[in-house]
Amino acid sequence: MNDHSVKKLPHVTTRKLFEMKAQGEKIAMLTAYDYTTARILDRAGVDVILVGDSASNVFSGHNTTLPITVEEMIYHAKAVVRGVQAETSRAMVVIDMPFMSYQLSGEEALRNAGKIMKDNECDAVKLEGGRVIAETVKRITDTGIPVMGHLGLIPQSIYKFGSYKVRARDPKEADELLRDAKLLEEAGVFALVLEKIPADLAARVTSSVSIPTIGIGAGSDCDGQVLVINDMLGLSTEFHPRFVRKYVDLNSIMQDAVTRYVDDVRRGGFPLEDESY
Numbered sequence: 001m002n003d004h005s006v007k008k009l010p011h012v013t014t015r016k017l018f019e020m021k022a023q024g025e026k027i028a029m030l031t032a033y034d035y036t037t038a039r040i041l042d043r044a045g046v047d048v049i050l051v052g053d054s055a056s057n058v059f060s061g062h063n064t065t066l067p068i069t070v071e072e073m074i075y076h077a078k079a080v081v082r083g084v085q086a087e088t089s090r091a092m093v094v095i096d097m098p099f100m101s102y103q104l105s106g107e108e109a110l111r112n113a114g115k116i117m118k119d120n121e122c123d124a125v126k127l128e129g130g131r132v133i134a135e136t137v138k139r140i141t142d143t144g145i146p147v148m149g150h151l152g153l154i155p156q157s158i159y160k161f162g163s164y165k166v167r168a169r170d171p172k173e174a175d176e177l178l179r180d181a182k183l184l185e186e187a188g189v190f191a192l193v194l195e196k197i198p199a200d201l202a203a204r205v206t207s208s209v210s211i212p213t214i215g216i217g218a219g220s221d222c223d224g225q226v227l228v229i230n231d232m233l234g235l236s237t238e239f240h241p242r243f244v245r246k247y248v249d250l251n252s253i254m255q256d257a258v259t260r261y262v263d264d265v266r267r268g269g270f271p272l273e274d275e276s277y
Contacts, residue, residue: 027224130180
């Protein structure tokens, strides 16, 4: 195998995630919205790639996740799936179902979930919410489409909550979230994202359900963690929640590189003779 060859590895499945939880092996999940990033994440060993509706924010520049459409999600998903297939084909690819693609009726939710799966060759879809969507989740999973759940801070309901503050600090809301987690498990979700809730509550949920939990701002006792790729790479400069660890400052690195390029072009320093034909 030459230096450019990539070893094909066993694809991460829902069963694999259950096994990882049982064995205490943490699940690493990141978002991606394009072919190039998906290739990098898959090669780096990420277990799950989420094509998040956060593309509405970091790709399209909207203030919330609400404006993105099913068609736009499919566009991003196709690119990500191709990126994974071009590398090790190991990472599971999960697609967010966008706002109003599953809330109106179970029939429409099933139709949109099926369209997303058929158009992308992805592995699963993700829905936000608890008991209100439990029947919809069951209808989708009963047809054989894997569903990942999402509780706590659910960005598609940001106008209802009125802020991005931590959810379920109140004992009543915490008990409701725990009940919702169990309802979603019964409805057939294979994993559950827990966003911005107290760490002790996330630990309770994780020990109370047999499905893996994926935390984002929910402490270290979850079965895995997820971050938005733009945040952990330091590309987003306006967003500084305490749960984001910035592993590199790509914003500064890229700006410096572009500044040097512009300077080279303007002073005639690029291209040089050995960079020309």
